[in-house]
Amino acid sequence: DSxxxxxxxxxxxxxxxxIWFKEGESSSVGSGQSFSALQSGRFYCEAHNQHGSQRSDAVTVTVHHGAGRNVIVITAASGVFIIIIIIIIIAWFI
Incomplete structure (x- = not known):
């Protein structure tokens, strides 16, 4: 999730x-007017024009990674495993 x-x-x-920054990191994490945060942390942006730059207040982002994708991968892997077992059993008796 992001x-x-x-x-x-x-x-x-x-x-x-x-330019986007994550507090505690020395380099920028993104650029442009929007930024997709994939991790939790405190993020802020800097707006630049020819006269200088201004930093925004940092905002705290908490990203929760759901188990939905993991369940789908496990289910798909289990399904493939069962199909392989069935093919082996059929081949054994033929």
């Missing part, structure tokens, strides 16, 4: 670019 964060600015002149 959450999309959007950064906006009412600066004059308008912001030319946006």
């Amino acid at each position: 959450v999309t964060l959007i950064c906006s600015s009412d600066s004059n002149p308008p912001a030319l670019n946006f």
Whole structure:
């Protein structure tokens, strides 16, 4: 699962670019006006124009990873295993 964060600015002149950061990390994690956070953490953006930059307040994001995909993978793998066993049993008796 993920959450999309959007950064906006009412600066004059308008912001030319946006850079996303995660607190505690030394490099940026994304760029552009929107950013999809795939992990939990505290994120903020910086809006830049020719006069400088301004940092937003950090927001806390908590991403919960559901078990739905894992269950589907396990079920599919179990189904394939059962089919292989059936084929082996049929081949054994033929």
